[in-house]
Amino acid sequence: MKGTFFRNGAIIIEIAKFGVEEWLNKWEKEARFDISQSSVAALTLRELTALGGTTTAAFFEKLNSRKMDYGWIEGSPAFKNLVAELYQNVTAENILQTNGSTGANMLVLYALLHPGDHVVAPFPTYQQLYDIPRSLGAHVDFIHLEEDANWQLDVDRLAAIVTPKTKMICLNNANNPTGTLLERTALEQVVAVARAVDAYVVVDEVYSPLAGSSDFVSIADIYEKGIATNSLSKTYSLPGLRIGWVASPNDEIINLFRKYRDYTLISSGVLDNELAVLALSNREKILQRNREIVSENLEIVKHWIEKEPRVELVLPNYVPTSFIKLTIPEDDYSFCASLLKDTGVLLVPGSAFGVPQHARLGYCCNKEILKQGLSLLTRYLRKFDI
Ligand SMILES: Cc1ncc(COP(=O)(O)O)c(C=O)c1O
Incomplete structure (x- = not known):
């Protein structure tokens, strides 16, 4: 196996690089339209404490004397x-x-x-x-x-x-x-x-x-x-x-x-x-919020797919990760890198998961980011039509 060697009679196996984490660690802070992530849009601390009927200040005030x-x-x-x-x-x-x-x-x-x-x-x-x-x-x-x-x-x-x-x-x-x-x-x-x-x-x-x-x-x-x-x-x-x-x-x-x-x-x-x-x-309040995000954003993606001839998708099962197939004459890795550089849109190349000519689309982000990200992606894909 690659990355396996011997030292002092013992077998040492070097772990492979973590494709998706390496990609995100390198690029995610540069994205203006991050449609790559696999979480449902993160809650703020204020939103979380408000769900419990309190404020962040009051919540931490109660913890003040906690060792x-x-x-x-x-x-x-x-x-x-x-x-x-x-x-x-x-x-x-x-x-x-x-x-x-x-x-x-x-x-x-x-x-x-x-x-x-x-x-x-x-x-x-x-x-x-x-x-x-x-x-x-x-x-x-x-x-x-x-x-x-x-x-x-x-x-x-x-x-x-x-x-x-x-x-x-x-x-x-x-x-x-x-x-x-x-x-x-x-x-x-x-x-x-x-x-x-x-x-x-x-x-x-x-x-x-x-x-x-x-x-x-x-x-x-x-x-x-x-x-x-x-x-x-x-x-x-x-x-x-x-x-x-x-x-x-x-x-x-x-x-x-x-x-x-x-x-x-x-x-x-x-x-x-x-x-x-x-x-x-x-829990129920968070799940209710997230059910709406996952359903509404999936509708946006479905409409986008219908009109985008270079992308196919096996619909995700109401979970925040999805995997699009790209019909493009360029490898997915360099495509995703230039997409980010030229438009600010971030995807994860499928190669990071060992599946070329695909990309992970994290569609459960803020709706406006999703809409703008998809529209920029579509415009960018048109360069392959000429
Ligand atoms: C399948 C799977 N497990 C675990 C994780 C990491 O999750 P956590 O933040 O709970 O460590 C991820 C993140 O992408 C994931 O996709």
């Missing part, structure tokens, strides 16, 4: 109870707070995987879910998602690739970048495949659908070796809080995570925990 110690190590009881309410079969005891879903994924993969383990993951997906396993020495087999099949996971192919040695199946539901969802029936089929070989199923659920009629179910509610990771970053519009969690019905697995978590995190901090509790206590 800045480590706070609750696994997340406060209020946090754990509020998160447990999102599941049917997970108790508050089995919720562990993490530093975002990134931290949750890292914890789970680090705790469970060892050199030589067999892991199966879809492709494309969030790179963390396969490149951390590879960096830990696991062998990853991919199930390629096909655009012609609406980017849906083919469970028969999964069944064919899984062996009694498979340790873990890693999914992202809904999937980044494609925005498509594995509904309950298909996820139950995945569980049947995993159960037959006693494999873990880890599902990063940061993009659970906000609207539409899709039948989403958490892996933690349907599988005894299921592990769900999630956060407040996408569906809840609060990536700046850096609060996520791991949930599983399985005490043994959660206890293993506790052990590894002591080495990697300790706690997520007193202030972020308090703000997370405020957000989760006002």
